[in-house]
Amino acid sequence: MKKLTNLLGLICCIAFISCNNDDDYESIPSSSYSNSYPNVVATFGTNLDLDHLYNYANQTIPSYITKDNSAGNSINDKIATLGRVLFYDKNLSSNNSISCASCHKQEFAFGDNVVASTGVNGTTGRHSMRLVNSRFATETHFFWDERALTLEQQTTMPIKDHGEMGFSGLNGDLSFNDLLVKLSAKNYYKELFQFAYGNQEITEIKIQTALAQFIRSIQSFDSKYDTGRALAPNDGVPFSNFTQQENQGKNLFLTPPTFNASGSRTGGGLGCAGCHRAPEFDIDPNSKNNGIIGTIAGTGIDVTNTKAPSLRNLVRNDGTLNGQLMHTGVITSLQAAIGHYGTITIAPGNTNLDPRLTPNGVGQQLNLTQNEVDAVIAFLRTLSGTDVYTNAKWSNPFPN
Template sequence: MKKQNLLLALFSSFLFISCNKDDNYETLPTDSYPNVIATFGTNLDLNNLQNYANQTVPAYITKDNSNGNVITDKAATLGRVLFYDKKLSTSNTIACASCHKQALAFGDDAIASQGVNATTGRHSMRLVNNRFATELKYFWDERAANLETQTTMPIKDHGEMGYSGLNGDQSFSDLIVKLSAIGYYKELFKFVYGTETITEARIQNALAQFIRSIQSFDSKYDVGRATAPNDGAPFANFTAQENQGKNLFLTPPTFNANGSRTGGGLGCAGCHRAPEFDIDPLTKNNGIIGVIGSAGTIDVTNTKAPSLRDLINPSGTLNGRLMHTANFTSLQQAIGHYGNINIAPGNTNLDPRLTPGGIGQQLNLTNTEVQAVVAFLQTLTGTNVYTNTKWSNPFPN
């Protein structure tokens, strides 16, 4: 009887501990993951996961496009491995991280990114703060319905990662067979999903969770916004120039019948909405209609843009060129473009906010105004996203 009572007590204690521990992942002996340990060493500790699920998000950030695929520490960890794994390409030379580099706020400094068979048709977007946007569609032309769908499209692209199933390429099913034979994926998929089975949906969910976890809210702007009643109020930690730039960014312009600005600001926030600085889903073409490597062709379908956060890095240099054509190499050039909108022949999709009265807007910018807006945009840069190990390459160099 005493033995039964002892066993009952031990069982009850086990239930209590099991029900009250962090149920986001299961703690197992380290030797349960021999392939993970052999491959990643101390770079990946499944018994001590990085915090992806419960990161601090400022109270003034209200947008979240997780769309039911809520971030967990387990799946985001798997997503990190997938994001950096070059085995997801047919040549074992290209990973998602090849075109989206942590040092550049997960953007690229190349005009077009190199794939296994070709370069990308458009400049690669920065991925920082993807979760905090209203727009659910992805790619510059919004051809992917959501981030989950987007994550495997480059993998299935002939030029980018090569598993297209066309033009002699292997198919995505071949990739699943390939990954299923890798020891660390057997362990990671079982760790996350309970079985070793690899599917496209599981890959998509894990990659999307990792990408949505990449956030940047430690900028000078965030320090000021945390104590201000709203975005429009002066920020106590800003210089006069930075507050002027913020006011110009937020305030809509007024125009005369000729499309020339007569007052107000630049109205940037009409499309790039504070405090997330994401793109308005209703935004149309911004007047940039070029095609990389094709001077005689136009493309008016580009209507999405990344967040304006972390346009530059802490060193003060751009995190890659700007626009889908990568033809702007400075913030001044980008601001100047909006200051003098030219309605190019064939651009049937130009955003009407850029054409007051049907005429391309003329903001008549002064150098003082341009420099003020540049100063403000520089306040949107954080530091943590560039160095935090949870977003870094888990594979040994």
């Protein structure tokens, strides 16, 4: 009888959620989770309402968005809610000072506004990448050098890093197993893992699954570009809501250039979409090094960086950048970013330069006019939304 009652309750809950069309909030039939999970209530108060979960699983995604790397780990509201807590919890670092959100800040589209992010034993070796729209890409590898095969694998690698979060098991660090013991002693995690997975056991796979679901839920499709794209049959036609300059910039972004034998552009556009593919503006998985081979420290050659975040939300609502660009953070303006691709110099030792940047075997010379640069900048600004910066579903659940 008890099993039947539980099954009926689950069916009713699923039926209720599937009929709810609200895009931000999932109202789960009151089952007094607040009574069942008192430590969650005591820790988070009204910041985490298990009776009324945010909608992570069934957010509206435009029909023209077709790329998705979440195969095998579909988003579930309960598990993503746990992921939100893990993402913001400084207990995941060895000295309780650093969380995932310390380097991936909501106010910067889940990137960072400093070149190197602070860790428990130093700073990050590369500039922290923006996480917004991580789900909507063909590329399944993560980190600038693609060393993580999946987002799930990526989520716990910073935790295991000596410099970043300090549970490396090396250099005198505690191990990841020590972290599992630490989290298991937190009463709110006992309840949250029970809530999300049906039992209190905390494992690395469960942590990876939850963090990946929360990160993939962070999406932004409320930009000026999206308004125009929804009214257009494809990206190639002028958007009715764009200015003449923005449409010019879009055309330059999408159109491949033509070159002469010396690598100078003779016509066409800039060809940005060859690597940053509309409408997701994700990086082509076949992309190689983009010509920036330095390190944050400014010394040495590193040609392994071949991934990039989506170009969406490069700038904030006030027009300023969401932090520095490139893995070194060396680019600090959209004009400088476009200028970098305008004149490609094949640096000695760069054995991994993307061939699309070397027409006829030489570095491309786009010979950009200021009018063209301004137009592309105007277009790139249309890719930024507003909701991602303030939506509570992606905010810190811990009381201040």
